[in-house]
Amino acid sequence: MAESSDASALSEWVTAVVRELGLEGSLDTGSSVDMVLDLTSDVAHGVSRPGAPVTAFLVGVAAGRADDPAVAARDYAQKISALADGWRSDAERGTAANDQSRRA
Numbered sequence: 330m331a332e333s334s335d336a337s338a339l340s341e342w343v344t345a346v347v348r349e350l351g352l353e354g355s356l357d358t359g360s361s362v363d364m365v366l367d368l369t370s371d372v373a374h375g376v377s378r379p380g381a382p383v384t385a386f387l388v389g390v391a392a393g394r395a396d397d398p399a400v401a402a403r404d405y406a407q408k409i410s411a412l413a414d415g416w417r418s419d420a421e422r423g424t425a426a427n428d429q430s431r432r433a
Contacts, residue, residue: 356399368406368413375413384409 343358368388369381376384388405395401 361399361402364403364406368410371410371413376416384413 392402
């Protein structure tokens with residue numbers, strides 16, 4: 330029962346924030362909420378709990394600068410989730426996660 334209450338409260342909150350920021354019609358709030366929750370979960374569990382909201386903010390800022398923010402947000406969230414998933418394994422191997430020489 331608490332989950333239903335939490336889901337309802339989250340839905341109401343997101344609707345209010347979207348309205349307050351003038352974002353109506355510019356994104357699919359359902360999939361956006363799921364994307365952000367997945368991203369922050371990956372970061373919280375793979376890197377750092379306090380890093381989760383900061384990461385969501387940074388992805389939002391980066392996406393907001395793109396030509397199509399909704400598409401960019403999904404792309405960036407996928408990239409950063411993958412980075413977070415491999416964060417500990419990279420450290421254990423002694424290779425920096427942001428090693429530019431390994432990027433294509």
